[in-house]
Amino acid sequence: MSSSRPMSTTTTTTLTTAFSLLPDDVIRAHILPRLDGCSLAAVGCATPELSSLSSDHQLWSHICHSTWPSTATPRIRHLISSFPDGARSFFSLSFPLLSPNPHPPSPSSCCSLPDQLISAVDIFYRGKCMFSNVQETETVTGWFRCSPFRIDLLTPKESVPTPIRRPSHDDTCKDLYADLELSWIVMDPTGGRAVNVSSFRPVSVERHWLSGEVHVRYAAVVEGHVMCSVEVTCVGGGPGGGLVLHVTEACLKMEDVDGAHLNGKDSLVILQRVLEGKRGSLCKKGGMEGRVEEGRRRYLEYLERKRERRERVLRREGxxxxxxxxxxxxxxxxxxxxxxxSSSR
Known part of the structure; x- marks a missing residue:
């Protein structure tokens, strides 16, 4: 068995020299389009020539559309073109895991809240996109800002059929942790900013013992005490409950560590800071699996803080x-x- 050894400096230099001898047209047409976004970003840091080749707008547009099919709609295409570096900027903002510590609020945060939010949502099953949608939400009405924050992707009468077989017991739901993936990108069309508020893979999957509904949750924790939660509900469809699941509900909510749902205004303030804030590393160590594990770790830490806070409240009340x-x-x-x-007297 041959053991793998790191390449020497001479070998690396030889490979770099040989690669640089390739015509630009070959690199642009046959090599770079085969890379994913993280690999393309890494290649662009190698040499000035590769940096120029890897900055092609069409190349990054193709990566965005293949990663998130919802971005191929005319509305999102036009919005992405307004970003400083187009699709490349959009990818660098939307792909990394949401930072748990956004920038401190600026003095004008509450005065410059987004007038509109656009959600680009994609749901994947075993790597294949089974549903994409774009949702536009007005945020200026008093009803929105005073009511609990909630963005629904489907109307009460809508449902989306899926290839997922209806689980017969709880163990079957465990497969959804790896098979059912979701991306929910929130965009501020005025400010030209975007952020992905999903954990990409579920942080919890539960099956209701009576109705058989499967509740899948994706979560991103920000500021240590606020959770952006995407909740997907799947039920059996068709006559007699059906053999496959249908998505009947997909919504975005925000809650604090006490379990209370934030209203629209408070949620917009937090989203404003998140949109303006930093992101995690684009090429994070461990790739997608590393991102997923970090997101799940943050969620478990959030649940632990929530439990400790509830116990403190119970002790104080006791x-x-x-x-x-x-x-x-x-x-x-x-x-x-x-x-x-008195009676003795």
Whole structure:
């Protein structure tokens, strides 16, 4: 068995020299289009010549459309073209995992909230896109800003058939952790900014014991105490419940560590900071699996903080209850004593 050894400096230099001898047309037409976004970004850092070749707008547009089919719609195409570096900027903003610590709020954050949010959503099953949609949400009405923040992808009467077989027991749902992937990109069309608020793969999959509904959650934690949660509900479709699942609900919500849903205005303030904030590394160590594991780790840490906070609240309420009971007993005994003392006289 041959052991793998790192290439020497001489070998690396030889390969780089040989690659540089290839015509630009060959590199542009036959090599770079075969790379994914992370690989293309890494290649662009190698030499000035490759940096120029890998900055082609059509190349990055193809990568965006193949990664997120929803970006191929005319509305999103036009929006992406308004970004500073076009599709390349859009990819660098939308692909990395959401940073848990966005930039501190600027003084004008509450005064320059987005007037509109555009959601580009893609759902994949075993690597194949089974549903894409673009949702535009107005955010200026008082009803939106005062009500709990919620963006629904489907109307109550809509459903999307899937190739997923209806699970007969809870163990079958475990396959969805690896098979069912989702991307939810939120864009501010005025500011030319975008962010992916999904964990890409589920952080939890639960099957209701009575109705058989399968609830899948994707989550991104920001600021340590706020969670962007995408909840997907799948039910059996067709006569008699059907043998395959249909997606009947897909919505984006935001909640705090106490489990309370944030209203539209508070959610917009946080989204504003997230859109303006930094992102994780584009070419993160471990690739997609590393991103998924980090997102799940943040979610578990969020649940732990939520549990600890709930226990502190319960302990504080318990102490107050004991204090109230003690005061009540003291007053009761005092009244009995006074009544007995008065009757003895």
């Amino acid at each position: 102490r107050l209850d004991n204090m109230c009971v003690g005061i009540g007993v003291f007053l009761f005994v005092g009244i009995i004593y006074l009544l007995c003392f």
